[in-house]
Amino acid sequence: MTEFLMAPFVGAFFAAAIYLILSRSVIRMLLGITILGNGVNLLIFIMGRVSPEVPPIVPAGALRPSELAANPLPQALILTAIVIGFALFTFLLVLGYRAYQELDADNTDNMRLAEPKNAPRPPMSY
Amino acid sequence: METSHNLSDSPGELPAAMLETATAAGDWILILPVIIALMAGALLLVLRHSRGYQSGFAILAVLAIIIVEIDLFWRVLETGPLAMTMGNWLPPFGITFVADLMGAGFALAASVVTLVVLVFFQAEIVPREQRHGFYPLVLLLLAGVTGAFLTGDLFNLYVWFEVMLISSFGLMIIGGRKIQLDGAVKYGFLNFLATTFFLVGLGYIYGLTGTLNMADISLVVPAADAGAMTAIAALFLLAFGMKAAAFPVNAWLPASYHTPDAAVSALFAGLLTKVGVYALLRIMIALLPASRDILDPVLTAIAVSTLLIAPLGALAQTNLRRALGFLVIGGIGAVFAGMALPTIVGVAGAIFYAFHSILTMSALYLVAGLIERVTQATDTRHMGGVYAASSPISIMFLILIFGAAGLPPFLGFWPKLLLAQGAIENSDWLILFAVLANSILTSIAGTRLWAHIFWRPGREGKFSEQKNDQLRRLSPLEKWAAQGSAIALVGIIVLVGLFPNLVFTSAGISAQDLLSTQRYIDAVGIEVTP
Numbered sequence: 001m002t003e004f005l006m007a008p009f010v011g012a013f014f015a016a017a018i019y020l021i022l023s024r025s026v027i028r029m030l031l032g033i034t035i036l037g038n039g040v041n042l043l044i045f046i047m048g049r050v051s052p053e054v055p056p057i058v059p060a061g062a063l064r065p066s067e068l069a070a071n072p073l074p075q076a077l078i079l080t081a082i083v084i085g086f087a088l089f090t091f092l093l094v095l096g097y098r099a100y101q102e103l104d105a106d107n108t109d110n111m112r113l114a115e116p117k118n119a120p121r122p123p124m125s126y
Numbered sequence: 127m128e129t130s131h132n133l134s135d136s137p138g139e140l141p142a143a144m145l146e147t148a149t150a151a152g153d154w155i156l157i158l159p160v161i162i163a164l165m166a167g168a169l170l171l172v173l174r175h176s177r178g179y180q181s182g183f184a185i186l187a188v189l190a191i192i193i194v195e196i197d198l199f200w201r202v203l204e205t206g207p208l209a210m211t212m213g214n215w216l217p218p219f220g221i222t223f224v225a226d227l228m229g230a231g232f233a234l235a236a237s238v239v240t241l242v243v244l245v246f247f248q249a250e251i252v253p254r255e256q257r258h259g260f261y262p263l264v265l266l267l268l269a270g271v272t273g274a275f276l277t278g279d280l281f282n283l284y285v286w287f288e289v290m291l292i293s294s295f296g297l298m299i300i301g302g303r304k305i306q307l308d309g310a311v312k313y314g315f316l317n318f319l320a321t322t323f324f325l326v327g328l329g330y331i332y333g334l335t336g337t338l339n340m341a342d343i344s345l346v347v348p349a350a351d352a353g354a355m356t357a358i359a360a361l362f363l364l365a366f367g368m369k370a371a372a373f374p375v376n377a378w379l380p381a382s383y384h385t386p387d388a389a390v391s392a393l394f395a396g397l398l399t400k401v402g403v404y405a406l407l408r409i410m411i412a413l414l415p416a417s418r419d420i421l422d423p424v425l426t427a428i429a430v431s432t433l434l435i436a437p438l439g440a441l442a443q444t445n446l447r448r449a450l451g452f453l454v455i456g457g458i459g460a461v462f463a464g465m466a467l468p469t470i471v472g473v474a475g476a477i478f479y480a481f482h483s484i485l486t487m488s489a490l491y492l493v494a495g496l497i498e499r500v501t502q503a504t505d506t507r508h509m510g511g512v513y514a515a516s517s518p519i520s521i522m523f524l525i526l527i528f529g530a531a532g533l534p535p536f537l538g539f540w541p542k543l544l545l546a547q548g549a550i551e552n553s554d555w556l557i558l559f560a561v562l563a564n565s566i567l568t569s570i571a572g573t574r575l576w577a578h579i580f581w582r583p584g585r586e587g588k589f590s591e592q593k594n595d596q597l598r599r600l601s602p603l604e605k606w607a608a609q610g611s612a613i614a615l616v617g618i619i620v621l622v623g624l625f626p627n628l629v630f631t632s633a634g635i636s637a638q639d640l641l642s643t644q645r646y647i648d649a650v651g652i653e654v655t656p
Contacts, residue, residue, distance in 0.1 A: 029315055073332075085322075125577075
């Protein structure tokens with residue numbers, strides 16, 4: 001049941017993230033990427049089913065954990081995803097800052113070094 | 127003590143979860159390429175201050191990886207797919223590594239390209255870049271790519287994608303020129319977004335099937351809800367389509383691949399997009415075949431538009447390496463065409479094309495690097511007269527262009543032949559037309575590049591009939607390291623193109639294994655629960 005209550009939050013995270021990523025400003029795109037990562041982590045958590053707080057430890061004498069035990073796998077997946085996402089976010093943050101310093105642009109519309117704005121026409125010879 | 131006692135008392139109650147015996151020593155060959163690359167990368171990071179040894183050590187490590195992978199390839203060719211599950215867990219509990227012929231073949235091609243690029247880089251390196259860890263990054267990139275080709279677990283695939291991504295970020299900005307920062311912003315954001323979409327798909331597929339092991343997924347999926355599975359397949363298509371730079375989501379590739387050094391962009395052109403293509407082949411054809419059938423019109427549309435638009439993009443460019451970026455994208459369209467033709471011939475064509483593309487696209491970028499050195503320009507308008515200055519470069523460029531366009535007898539002809547045959551078998555005339563039109567358009571775009579760079583005596587404009595006075599001669603180091611390694615790679619491509627039997631057989635077996643996953647599942651050793 002809790003899954004259904006939490007699902008709209010995932011939707012809200014995604015909506016906010018996509019809105020921010022569609023922006024031209026690099027710093028907003030970065031915020032969007034972070035929020036998107038959190039939304040995805042929440043999604044994986046919910047997909048592993050939310051259950052009462054029974055730790056997934058096999059009781060003494062039993063062969064398997066109780067049916068109510070929490071699913072430990074999504075937590076392991078999320079932990080991995082958080083670490084990786086944080087590393088990549090940090091890189092992008094520094095990259096964005098360096099780009100701001102070097103290119104003097106936070107607006108992606110002004111980042112036209114690699115793709116010049118008034119590109120020359122293709123050669124007409126041959 | 128108590129629980130273990132209970133376990134041995136009632137062996138029938140629970141299925142076995144662990145192997146009791148150790149893995150046979152010979153089977154370690156499966157993870158050896160990844161281990162060598164990771165360990166060598168870590169070691170070089172530690173030894174970053176002893177600069178003299180870095181290049182030699184990295185080249186030795188990649189050589190060792192190539193030897194291991196040749197052995198692995200032969201074993202898989204002789205005995206079928208090979209699998210190993212980490213920590214002696216039985217699948218699907220442990221993380222599985224599986225080498226089937228497609229994965230082993232791609233991994234081998236990737237490491238050959240890496241070796242060539244490392245040798246090429248000897249002529250390019252400046253101390254500043256070495257200090258920033260070029261060699262560890264290349265080895266980690268190779269580890270990520272090889273891991274992605276050999277893993278049998280979807281979440282593990284995500285992890286290898288991220289390993290690959292972070293090292294490619296590092297390589298992209300190494301040197302720190304302004305144009306690289308610009309390219310890296312676009313490359314970084316869009317690729318990170320693509321892997322995040324991949325993670326979303328992973329979350330859903332775990333929630334609906336309860337497993338992330340690829341062999342297990344292909345067993346469970348037929349019983350799962352077809353509509354939900356198709357939505358997941360569409361998510362994967364978006365994520366890996368972005369990674370592979372297929373048409374509507376391709377903009378990051380020509381915006382970034384021309385910004386780093388030529389050797390780095392050769393490495394990227396050979397390896398990165400192909401990993402996306404590999405993951406799509408695996409997921410669409412082996413794991414979610416029913417959803418592939420539903421998405422077939424989408425795949426056809428992507429294939430046809432990518433095949434037709436990419437060479438037109440190349441025609442419109444004046445920057446040499448940007449034009450080549452569009453040719454890379456065109457190759458991705460050919461692989462999508464094979465995915466839209468789900469017969470053995472079509473899928474074999476896609477696999478063969480991806481293999482050809484790993485070698486040919488890297489070689490093209492290396493030759494482009496040589497051209498930029500000779501002409502001291504990056505724009506084809508400022509090039510000209512290279513034919514008189516260096517005939518090896520012009521011959522290599524022409525061979526590679528013909529190969530990329532798919533003209534016989536070069537390597538690119540054979541996969542195009544398979545794709546055309548698959549299209550005729552399926553009576554899919556639209557794809558047949560697109561594959562053939564792509565060949566014509568690519569040869570027009572490529573030969574125009576050749577004409578402007580090599581045939582025209584001088585630069586564009588009023589000097590075009592005079593001798594180009596901006597040309598410089600290659601230094602001896604450039605001649606031996608850079609040009610020599612490019613010649614070696616082109617030589618491999620020509621040889622494989624003239625004797626394509628082994629690749630034909632392997633592509634056929636790989637396609638067979640993708641279309642019917644039984645051998646793969648048997649290798650992983652999943653018990654089918656009734």
